[in-house]
Amino acid sequence: MAFFGKISKGLFKTRSTLAKGVTGVMGRGKLTEETLENLEELLIASDICYEVASEIIDKIRKECLGTFLSNEKLFDYLENFSREYLIEAPVISHTAKPHVIFVLGVNGVGKTTSIAKIANYYKNKGEKVLLAAGDTFRAGAIEQLDIWAKRIGVEIVKHQEKSDAAAVIYDAYAAAKARGYDVMIADTAGRLHTKDNLMEELRKMIRVIKKHGDELPHETLLVIDGNTGQNSIPQTIAFNELHPIDGIVVTKLDGTAKGGSLISTNHEIKIPIRWVGVGEGMNDLIPFSKEEYVKGMFGDGEIDIPLEQQEIKEEFKGLQI
Ligand SMILES: Nc1nc2c(ncn2[C@@H]2O[C@H](COP(=O)(O)OP(=O)(O)OP(=O)(O)O)[C@@H](O)[C@H]2O)c(=O)[nH]1
Ligand SMILES: [Mg+2]
Numbered sequence: 001m002a003f004f005g006k007i008s009k010g011l012f013k014t015r016s017t018l019a020k021g022v023t024g025v026m027g028r029g030k031l032t033e034e035t036l037e038n039l040e041e042l043l044i045a046s047d048i049c050y051e052v053a054s055e056i057i058d059k060i061r062k063e064c065l066g067t068f069l070s071n072e073k074l075f076d077y078l079e080n081f082s083r084e085y086l087i088e089a090p091v092i093s094h095t096a097k098p099h100v101i102f103v104l105g106v107n108g109v110g111k112t113t114s115i116a117k118i119a120n121y122y123k124n125k126g127e128k129v130l131l132a133a134g135d136t137f138r139a140g141a142i143e144q145l146d147i148w149a150k151r152i153g154v155e156i157v158k159h160q161e162k163s164d165a166a167a168v169i170y171d172a173y174a175a176a177k178a179r180g181y182d183v184m185i186a187d188t189a190g191r192l193h194t195k196d197n198l199m200e201e202l203r204k205m206i207r208v209i210k211k212h213g214d215e216l217p218h219e220t221l222l223v224i225d226g227n228t229g230q231n232s233i234p235q236t237i238a239f240n241e242l243h244p245i246d247g248i249v250v251t252k253l254d255g256t257a258k259g260g261s262l263i264s265t266n267h268e269i270k271i272p273i274r275w276v277g278v279g280e281g282m283n284d285l286i287p288f289s290k291e292e293y294v295k296g297m298f299g300d301g302e303i304d305i306p307l308e309q310q311e312i313k314e315e316f317k318g319l320q321i
Pocket of ligand 2: 111112113135141187188189190
């Protein structure tokens with residue numbers, strides 16, 4: 001079985017921290033209230049919100065209190081019960097040409113890198129991709145996207161730094177349409193959801209692209225940093241109020257033990273997670289899959305581990321994963 005895909009690589013820190021904790025709290029005797037309390041704390045530490053953690057623990061309590069529960073069986077329960085809180089990402093087909101994707105988010109969350117990775121993904125599927133350098137605000141942002149475009153081998157539409165971002169998006173669409181591109185992905189400047197003027201700029205970009213058609217953009221993705229975990233829920237709500245978010249990209253999962261935040265996000269806000277970032281390379285963005293995610297969080301480590309992960313596994317030798 002090859003369940004351990006790349007999402008699992010990204011969840012390594014979360015899974016190993018959780019597994020280590022579980023080994024520490026599970027006694028050899030029957031399951032007690034105290035053990036259940038400790039387990040609940042471990043789930044919360046992985047950034048599963050309190051409400052979900054306590055519901056999951058309640059279910060385990062009902063089934064198992066006073067019985068002998070192996071770690072393996074416990075992980076099966078965690079996997080099965082947590083699955084219920086997750087939303088499966090819808091399959092998006094690119095019916096319009098170009099299919100326009102807007103990528104939003106606060107500063108430094110990984111928007112530009114994710115755009116490069118998404119572009120690379122579609123390019124590898126044989127689609128013709130155009131990038132729009134819509135971050136005209138931050139110094140170096142246009143060059144950063146340009147470097148990615150060259151690396152991946154896709155085209156880019158860019159204007160001068162400090163120029164009107166909405167105009168770049170408008171022009172990029174016209175170019176994509178005229179030259180028969182399949183996908184257009186627009187980068188945008190990082191902005192705090194609490195800063196009115198920058199949020200207004202975003203509204204303008206959306207107004208302007210709609211001059212090409214009211215259905216535009218076809219897809220709006222919000223990027224959130226996996227290290228911020230469920231604390232990014234207020235950002236998501238604010239961006240979603242400004243313009244409906246179709247999908248979430250959770251980046252930097254590889255650097256955090258807060259992988260449980262995806263469950264909290266799906267529980268609190270019913271927006272599907274579309275992509276998961278698990279590293280800085282252009283192939284390190286994985287389409288979200290509910291099944292792969294729960295296996296990555298609570299998998300027992302007996303399943304095939306790809307070569308790239310075996311190195312990390314060495315590092316954690318001795319831990320029960
Ligand atoms: N480890 C890891 N690093 C990531 C991931 N995604 C992005 N990064 C890193 O995060 C940093 C910021 O990424 P950017 O793509 O520039 O973020 P941004 O949201 O475009 O930033 P601004 O344009 O300044 O708002 C870079 O160093 C990326 O390499 C990921 O999934 N894993
Ligand atoms: Mg950027």
